[in-house]
Amino acid sequence: MKDDKRKRLIEKCKHFAKKNEFCLTLATVYIFCVIVVSNIYSHFKKAILITVAAVTAAIILICCIWRMRDSNVRPEDTYISNDTVSDAVGSNTDVVTDSKADEITDNISADASEKNYPDETDSDIILVNKTHPIPDGYEPDLVIIENDLKCDRQALEPITSLIEDAEKEEIKLVISSAYRDYDRQKDIFDKKVRQYMLYGYSYAEAYKKTATENSIPGSSEHEIGLAFDIVSEDHEKMNEEFGSTDAGKWLDKNCYRYGFIIRYPKGKEEVTGIIYEPWHIRYVGVDAAKEIYKEHITLEEYLERR
Ligand SMILES: [Zn+2]
Numbered sequence: 296m297k298d299d300k301r302k303r304l305i306e307k308c309k310h311f312a313k314k315n316e317f318c319l320t321l322a323t324v325y326i327f328c329v330i331v332v333s334n335i336y337s338h339f340k341k342a343i344l345i346t347v348a349a350v351t352a353a354i355i356l357i358c359c360i361w362r363m364r365d366s367n368v369r370p371e372d373t374y375i376s377n378d379t380v381s382d383a384v385g386s387n388t389d390v391v392t393d394s395k396a397d398e399i400t401d402n403i404s405a406d407a408s409e410k411n412y413p414d415e416t417d418s419d420i421i422l423v424n425k426t427h428p429i430p431d432g433y434e435p436d437l438v439i440i441e442n443d444l445k446c447d448r449q450a451l452e453p454i455t456s457l458i459e460d461a462e463k464e465e466i467k468l469v470i471s472s473a474y475r476d477y478d479r480q481k482d483i484f485d486k487k488v489r490q491y492m493l494y495g496y497s498y499a500e501a502y503k504k505t506a507t508e509n510s511i512p513g514s515s516e517h518e519i520g521l522a523f524d525i526v527s528e529d530h531e532k533m534n535e536e537f538g539s540t541d542a543g544k545w546l547d548k549n550c551y552r553y554g555f556i557i558r559y560p561k562g563k564e565e566v567t568g569i570i571y572e573p574w575h576i577r578y579v580g581v582d583a584a585k586e587i588y589k590e591h592i593t594l595e596e597y598l599e600r601r
Contacts, residue, residue, distance in 0.1 A: 410456060410553050410581060420579050421519060422598055425506065425568050428514040435520035437474060445474040447520030450578040453553040454523055460553075466545045471533060471574070472524040474517060481512040507570055516558065521578040523555075538573030547573065551588035554581040558594065566593045 423429055436448040446454060454470070461468045475483070487509055491501035509515075516522035524533055527542030537543040538561070547557055558577040559569040579587070579594060587597050 423516050450521050457553040466542050467528040469526050470523055471526045474520040477512055480515045484509050484512050516577050523576050524574050533574045543573045550576050551584040554578050554584045556584050556587045563593050566595050
């Protein structure tokens with residue numbers, strides 16, 4: 296087989312590999328074998344080998360076209376509306392039952408341990424989600440929590456008290472993440488998109504799926520310094536199971552007392568556009584947090600009532 300043909304086949308392999316690494320590896324091995332065998336037996340089995348190579352090239356071409364159908368979509372072309380997010384999340388609506396709502400209400404009525412932090416007025420509560428990106432020029436008033444962890448000044452005392460009070464009850468909470476700037480949020484988001492693409496998703500599919508699990512850069516509450524990812528020494532992973540641990544249950548039941556809410560609750564995925572995240576809390580002030588917890592609503596629903 297001539298060098299130019301060999302080069303062309305290798306180029307096709309490379310192109311295919313970019314689209315699907317696993318299939319590309321298989322295709323590379325296969326094409327390599329064809330080339331080797333063709334060099335050895337080309338003088339008397341040429342017709343058969345050319346047929347095999349042609350069929351292989353055709354298969355690769357078809358696969359490439361199939362993989363490339365929507366992988367040329369760039370982020371700016373992919374507006375993720377609430378509807379598309381809902382499609383990706385599905386209709387997982389594990390709505391709280393009346394008895395559960397009553398139980399929550401009773402607990403709140405009997406609770407006298409709410410903290411008295413200087414509260415935000417409702418008009419101060421900034422809504423940040425896919426359809427409400429952070430306003431241009433917004434600058435959080437950052438303070439250091441410890442080491443390289445930072446948050447907005449208004450959340451410092453509440454988050455510190457929450458961690459300390461939990462520890463008094465043998466719940467060892469750990470702040471996994473607090474303030475993140477745009478670049479850091481973009482790194483996290485892009486990395487996740489790439490991971491999904493390695494699993495075989497197209498760019499558009501990977502982007503859409505990532506957007507239900509991570510906030511799009513420029514619309515993350517971490518970027519305003521009012522959100523925290525909380526795990527525990529016994530359960531360091533940020534996953535759904537955290538909500539079933541003692542630490543997750545404590546956080547769910549008590550964070551409102553400090554002015555925090557579980558921002559992406561179970562059963563509200565279609566409202567928030569984000570999957571259930573029992574580890575992600577958002578500071579909104581005690582009054583708002585209490586009502587949101589009591590009514591089992593989201594920040595979106597709370598602000599809509601105002
Ligand atoms: Zn988070």
